[in-house]
Amino acid sequence: QKEVEQDPGPLSVPEGAIVSLNCTYSNSAFQYFMWYRQYSRKGPELLMYTYSSGNKEDGRFTAQVDKSSKYISLFIRDSQPSDSATYLCAMTGWGNEKLTFGTGTRLTIIP
Amino acid sequence: GAGVSQSPSNKVTEKGKDVELRCDPISGHTALYWYRQRLGQGLEFLIYFQGNSAPDKSGLPSDRFSAERTGESVSTLTIQRTQQEDSAVYLCASQPGRGKPYGQYFGPGTRLTVT
Numbered sequence: 001q002k003e004v005e006q007d008p009g010p011l012s013v014p015e016g017a018i019v020s021l022n023c024t025y026s027n028s029a030f031q032y033f034m035w036y037r038q039y040s041r042k043g044p045e046l047l048m049y050t051y052s053s054g055n056k057e058d059g060r061f062t063a064q065v066d067k068s069s070k071y072i073s074l075f076i077r078d079s080q081p082s083d084s085a086t087y088l089c090a091m092t093g094w095g096n097e098k099l100t101f102g103t104g105t106r107l108t109i110i111p
Numbered sequence: 112g113a114g115v116s117q118s119p120s121n122k123v124t125e126k127g128k129d130v131e132l133r134c135d136p137i138s139g140h141t142a143l144y145w146y147r148q149r150l151g152q153g154l155e156f157l158i159y160f161q162g163n164s165a166p167d168k169s170g171l172p173s174d175r176f177s178a179e180r181t182g183e184s185v186s187t188l189t190i191q192r193t194q195q196e197d198s199a200v201y202l203c204a205s206q207p208g209r210g211k212p213y214g215q216y217f218g219p220g221t222r223l224t225v226t
């Protein structure tokens with residue numbers, strides 16, 4: 001079993017819809033949780049990060065962490081065609097440097 | 112300012128040949144990471160540098176893989192006697208220092224194809 005599980009999709013939604021992306025994990029030592037966006041043939045770009053449980057909002061993006069369920073989510077409101085990309089969750093533990101990534105969910109926003 | 116750069120952007124090599132991949136981190140970033148991304152997979156950690164020392168090289172898949180870093184600048188990842196399963200995108204990331212694991216900035220990657 002992988003440490004981080006993420007549905008690879010693909011996921012297609014109409015423009016303006018709310019998108020929900022999720023990851024589950026098994027390592028209870030993970031404390032920092034991140035979401036990266038990766039456009040085709042580009043490196044990942046950090047979108048959001050949260051520490052421990054709770055919610056964090058940044059514009060149209062909201063990240064949620066539920067450590068009791070080992071479940072993290074990224075919500076995108078008012079989705080735009082420019083949001084079409086692969087979204088990767090990543091996480092790490094206290095004092096650890098390397099990130100453990102999910103496989104990524106490929107998202108397409110249909111105009 | 113300039114971001115993380117990697118070269119070459121694409122590399123096609125024959126099985127059994129050695130390849131060298133280069134990463135130029137953001138100036139002043141002391142931490143540097145190498146990851147591998149196979150088709151349809153997430154990023155797989157290979158090695159972490161703090162300055163020119165490598166406290167964590169646990170992700171290197173075999174002794175055919177090695178990496179070095181000159182001071183707090185350029186890093187090279189070398190793959191000897193390449194195999195077809197080495198085909199992947201190799202990504203480099205740099206970070207200002209320790210203590211902020213979310214601060215990793217990625218380069219565009221080197222796409223390696225072993226024929």
